[in-house]
Amino acid sequence: MSRTTDEKLVELRQLFPDYDSAGLLDVLVSCDGSLKRTKLLLGATSEGEPEPRTKRFKSQQTLSRFVKDTRVAATTVMSRSSKPIALHTKVEIETALKYCTYHTNVLPEDLAERLLQVTLNDPHYKATEFWLFGKKCTSNHLSRIFLPTTRPDALYYNGKQVTDYGVYCDEMMVTQVLIEDIVNEALSQRVRLPFQTKSDRWQAQAALSNKYERDSNLDWHSDRLTNIGPHPIIASLSLGFSREFRVRKTYPSDSQIYSIKPQHNSLLIMHAGFQEEYKHCVPLLPTRSRISTEDLHPTAGARRINITYRNYLIKDAIFCKLCGAPMDLRRMFKDPEKRGKYFYQCSKSYTEQNGFNEGNECKGFSYANFDNDPPLTDNEDHCSSWLDEDDIEPRAHSGTVRQAEA
Incomplete structure (x- = not known):
């Protein structure tokens, strides 16, 4: 049994x-x-x-x-269904995933081809380092951050200041302008969530690009809110081979998984609320014998380039009062009674000592209040919070939940 x-x-x-x-x-x-x-x-x-x-x-x-x-690494997970539900059309995607919109053929064909070739041939993409239960690991996909200027303001990503980055090429800059128009048109048809950008026009200040070879993947995660802020909007451009992209609700952890295969030259907009409510991953490809030659991209083959244009709402880093390391912005979701509350937690999890990677987790913590400058509070009752309107579990526990003012 x-x-x-x-x-x-x-x-x-x-x-x-x-x-x-x-x-x-x-x-x-x-x-x-x-x-x-x-x-x-x-x-x-x-x-x-x-x-x-x-x-x-x-x-x-x-x-x-x-x-x-x-x-095994994040290819399939337990879910309420025996396998992921495939979403093929714009209507299916946007119906099943309320915080997404999907757009095809977003760039002129020649621009999409030039941008694909530039990124495929860029030798500066690197594997990302991360910690998993005290083990220092490296991703098996490659990444690079691109900025539109050679002298940016201090930018922190995954707890470290960004010093190694690429500068936008002409193709990437033109692409950003076209994508911003698409994003802003989509935003004009949606209800604004309380913490998303207050600007009349969404604009990107940086682009994070991932390069996937045939044997690459990306594990389940939600993008860190630290600099993109609460209710971020991320425009995700796919170029090259059409790789599977899986999405599931953050809670419960055995939620139904949905599968999308973004086409070459398509844009998936992860709207305000997506990072709070969903996790996503790029699973491994099936074995070589199961990939149809017709599915391979004429330029990229089985390789995929993903470029995510991002708006950085929080430009100043928050540093831990205990150790001085940068702090990460997160949102509580595991405990229904506290779900929706935003907080800052020290990003310093592990350090190397005496030749070994030993746990030295810092306990630095503060609630977040986005009306304050800096956006911190020691009073839980004053912290900023948001719940999805369909999330009835916390309301069932507490009866009422204080919502952030729009």
């Missing part, structure tokens, strides 16, 4: 008592509910016992190194 998720979590908590329960659930979900794969990913031996802590943190490795089946 198959074991329930709760039963698996009980065993994981016994094996890994130092790990956060919500984090254990996220890893279990990304491993398709496999208890064995989750144990191996977290560093357990083949017998199921955790290895000594110092043995597991000796060197930097890729995430797939910790999973025997390298195709």
Whole structure:
């Protein structure tokens, strides 16, 4: 008889008592509910016992190194349905995902082709480094940040100041102008959420680009709100091969998964509310034999370029009072009674000491109040909060929830 998720979590908590329960659930979900794969990913031996802590943190490795089946990494997860529901048309996408709009053939064909070739041939894309339960890992897709100027204001991304970036080429600048028109036309037909940009016109100040080779993927995540702010609007341009893009509600973690395959030269606008309400990923491609030659892009083959144009609402970094490291802006969602509250948490999670990566998590924390300058408050009752109008679970717990004023 198959074991329930709760039963698996009980065993994981016994094996890994130092790990956060919500984090254990996220890893279990990304491993398709496999208890064995989750144990191996977290560093357990083949017998199921955790290895000594110092043995597991000796060197930097890729995430797939910790999973025997390298195709596990965020390709499929447990859901209410046995498999993702495919969304093929604009109507299907926008009906199922209330905070998305989908637009095809957004650039002139020759501009899309030139931009694709420029980014494919750019040698400066790099793998992203990140921490997972004390392990320093690298992504198996490549990324690069582009800015329209050579002298930008200080910009922080994933807890670090951006010093290595590319400057917009002519194609990227023209593309931004065209995309801004599409985004603003879409915004004119939507209800404004309380914390999205107050400007009459949405404008991007930077572009984050991801390059996916045939064997690349991107794990489940929501984009950090730290600089793009609450209720951000991100315009995601797809070029080259049409890769699957999966989306699910952030809570509960076993929510139905939806699958989209954005076409070459298409734009998926993740509107205000998307990052708060959804997680997304780019799963691994199926095996080579299952990819039709007709599906390959004539220039990119099985490679995909994704360029996300972003509006940075919060330009000044918030630094931790305890350690001085930059702080990350997040929104509570796990506890229904606190769901919707925004807060700042220190981004300093782990440091290298004595040759090992040992946990040195900083406890720096503050509630966020976007009416303040800086946007901080120590009073939970004064923190900024927002709930999706369809989210009835917190209301069922508390009866009433203070909504942020528009």
